[in-house]
Amino acid sequence: MIKKTLDEKAFQLLKEKMDQGLFPQWVLTDPDIYELEIDKIFGRTWQFLAHETELEDPGSYVTRWMVNDPILLVKNRQGEIKGYLNSCTHRGTQLCTADHGNKKTFTCPYHGWSYNLDGELIGIVAGNKVYGEEMDKSEWGLREIPQVASYQGMIFGCLDPAAMPLEEYLGDMKWYFDILLGRSDGGMEVRGLPQRWVAKANWKATAENFAADPYHVQTTHRSTVELGISPEDPLYAGYGHQVVTENGHGINVITSKTGKARVPYQGTPESMWPMFKKNLTPEQDDILSKVTVFVGGVYPNLSFVSPIHGTEGHLHNYLNFRMWRPIGPEKVEVWCWFLIDKAAPEEYKEAAYRGYLGSFGPTGTLEQDDTETWARIVEVSKGLMMRDKQLNYNNVSNYLMGFDRVEPDETYPGPGIAYPTTYIDAISRSMHENWFKLISKDLLLKEAVK
Amino acid sequence: MNSGLSIPITAQLQMEIISLLNMEAYYLDNGKYKEWLDLLSDDLIYRMPLRETLEGVRADNVSKDASFFEETKKSLTTRVNRLYTKSAWVENPATRQRHFISNIMVESMENTSEFKVRSYFLFKRSRGSTHDIEQMFGERNDIVRKEGDQWKIVSRTIIPDQSVITTMNMSMFL
Numbered sequence: 098m099i100k101k102t103l104d105e106k107a108f109q110l111l112k113e114k115m116d117q118g119l120f121p122q123w124v125l126t127d128p129d130i131y132e133l134e135i136d137k138i139f140g141r142t143w144q145f146l147a148h149e150t151e152l153e154d155p156g157s158y159v160t161r162w163m164v165n166d167p168i169l170l171v172k173n174r175q176g177e178i179k180g181y182l183n184s185c186t187h188r189g190t191q192l193c194t195a196d197h198g199n200k201k202t203f204t205c206p207y208h209g210w211s212y213n214l215d216g217e218l219i220g221i222v223a224g225n226k227v228y229g230e231e232m233d234k235s236e237w238g239l240r241e242i243p244q245v246a247s248y249q250g251m252i253f254g255c256l257d258p259a260a261m262p263l264e265e266y267l268g269d270m271k272w273y274f275d276i277l278l279g280r281s282d283g284g285m286e287v288r289g290l291p292q293r294w295v296a297k298a299n300w301k302a303t304a305e306n307f308a309a310d311p312y313h314v315q316t317t318h319r320s321t322v323e324l325g326i327s328p329e330d331p332l333y334a335g336y337g338h339q340v341v342t343e344n345g346h347g348i349n350v351i352t353s354k355t356g357k358a359r360v361p362y363q364g365t366p367e368s369m370w371p372m373f374k375k376n377l378t379p380e381q382d383d384i385l386s387k388v389t390v391f392v393g394g395v396y397p398n399l400s401f402v403s404p405i406h407g408t409e410g411h412l413h414n415y416l417n418f419r420m421w422r423p424i425g426p427e428k429v430e431v432w433c434w435f436l437i438d439k440a441a442p443e444e445y446k447e448a449a450y451r452g453y454l455g456s457f458g459p460t461g462t463l464e465q466d467d468t469e470t471w472a473r474i475v476e477v478s479k480g481l482m483m484r485d486k487q488l489n490y491n492n493v494s495n496y497l498m499g500f501d502r503v504e505p506d507e508t509y510p511g512p513g514i515a516y517p518t519t520y521i522d523a524i525s526r527s528m529h530e531n532w533f534k535l536i537s538k539d540l541l542l543k544e545a546v547k
Numbered sequence: 548m549n550s551g552l553s554i555p556i557t558a559q560l561q562m563e564i565i566s567l568l569n570m571e572a573y574y575l576d577n578g579k580y581k582e583w584l585d586l587l588s589d590d591l592i593y594r595m596p597l598r599e600t601l602e603g604v605r606a607d608n609v610s611k612d613a614s615f616f617e618e619t620k621k622s623l624t625t626r627v628n629r630l631y632t633k634s635a636w637v638e639n640p641a642t643r644q645r646h647f648i649s650n651i652m653v654e655s656m657e658n659t660s661e662f663k664v665r666s667y668f669l670f671k672r673s674r675g676s677t678h679d680i681e682q683m684f685g686e687r688n689d690i691v692r693k694e695g696d697q698w699k700i701v702s703r704t705i706i707p708d709q710s711v712i713t714t715m716n717m718s719m720f721l
């Protein structure tokens with residue numbers, strides 16, 4: 098067990114290395130660390146569940162997972178979103194296995210107990226005859242997810258009733274969500290079910306790859322340079338700002354060499370620009386008018402990208418959210434959502450969707466190459482040299498880019514700590530710090546008491 | 548259009564269409580993507596909707612709004628061109644793959660120059676020296692047409708049987 102073998106020394110060494118911009122490699126796929134992560138990170142932080150447009154009408158439901166906890170998310174008659182553990186209170190059977198649908202009651206296939214949209218137990222087969230009057234049905238309703246809240250249509254859940262409220266957790270990321278999700282009248286809408294697939298990867302690596310690593314773009318996605326779609330300049334994804342916000346969240350605001358995008362407002366129809374201006378502050382509008390790609394993440398396992406892309410010569414913008422559901426130290430189930438402005442013209446939405454399929458998701462040509470590097474990281478992670486906790490083999494990953502070298506840009510108009518390049522490991526280091534803070538909570542305390 | 552008219556499906560016709568699908572699989576499994584493109588008509592519609600898990604015995608569980616592919620010949624050409632670059636890492640080193648195509652059924656259509664072809668696919672892939680064997684399976688609904696003396700695929704809808712894909716990416720064509 099970790100508490101016995103993960104001696105304080107290994108933890109101290111870990112912290113020491115992290116303070117030098119290094120991250121010990123044994124940590125990435127260590128099975129004990131993984132167990133700790135599930136309890137201490139995923140059991141305590143806010144995780145993304147769904148977007149409001151996935152639950153349009155009363156009775157609409159979707160089933161989701163918070164790592165291993167099955168979640169049933171429903172809209173009740175009052176229009177409120179409720180999150181339940183998707184498990185019958187009688188003997189624990191998974192209550193609903195459909196991905197989505199619309200219902201008034203959920204009936205368990207095992208003994209037939211049934212629940213309404215408010216999670217109340219409303220039916221017990223032969224109830225009075227077998228349980229008598231003493232059975233109080235109100236004690237046997239579906240168990241609610243301790244906290245469910247939403248911001249800009251993004252619904253999150255948290256298993257820790259004592260965790261800080263969602264808005265406080267998101268912190269300055271809210272300001273960026275206001276741009277990404279709030280720029281249009283009516284907000285954004287999700288198209289269909291999320292694509293899901295299983296990748297060979299550790300969740301930390303995928304989250305970092307998206308939220309914190311524009312540096313990989315020039316090599317991993319070099320095929321787009323070969324095809325003449327991306328510029329030759331190896332710095333091309335580095336122009337702009339990397340912004341570190343609280344709690345391990347962060348966003349890269351990638352512009353271009355000139356400080357502006359090739360096309361204003363990410364290639365959205367010009368007719369939408371006045372609407373963006375109206376819904377945004379002047380600072381937000383300034384950023385949106387110049388950005389090429391927004392890419393970032395909400396800790397621990399939600400990432401997003403809002404790029405400019407096109408399959409047939411026309412440029413389109415869309416918003417992609419993805420959730421990295423850990424399945425084990427070396428596996429993630431990726432959930433990928435496509436979002437587009439409700440107010441966008443229908444042809445634009447369709448073209449943007451095709452642009453999305455061509456670039457991200459399992460069939461996206463950019464993402465395909467990402468999956469290869471994620472797999473290569475875990476495929477070498479079992480070696481003794483890699484796993485050595487005393488770090489005798491210099492088995493530490495390098496997060497030195499911009500470390501103690503690049504100062505924040507005080508003139509940047511948005512919130513957060515903004516560095517004047519995205520080729521910097523500032524978000525990664527902040528994710529690691531946050532990881533360490535969460536994972537060592539109570540653990541070190543206990544050690545100290547002993 | 549005379550809806551009463553239907554072309555008899557002769558053994559000869561069936562053989563020609565089966566050969567088309569076999570040739571296609573051969574091209575895909577041997578990295579001959581440009582040759583593969585030549586088997587596709589210029590007005591091609593190439594789709595792969597998601598499969599959903601829905602309640603109900605007869606529920607149509609092919610997604611109406613979410614897909615893995617929504618392609619034209621042009622967008623497939625872009626995807627193919629990428630596979631001829633040096634840095635499409637997902638296929639460099641190349642994966643080894645097989646398309647097993649079976650249960651082929653040919654049906655005539657109202658438009659007498661086109662035929663409906665239904666087939667099953669089993670796709671297997673090996674990558675690097677890893678021991679995992681990736682696979683995917685499902686059904687394909689095609690429309691084919693003879694242009695000159697060359698059969699072409701005019702439309703394809705790929706229906707996977709998994710709602711959660713277990714290949715680590717979908718760099719393959721199906």
Ligand code: FES
Nearest residue numbers: 185187188205208
């Ligand atoms: S487990 Fe659900 S009714 Fe018994």
Ligand SMILES: [Fe+2]
Nearest residue numbers: 313317463467
């Ligand atoms: Fe990438």
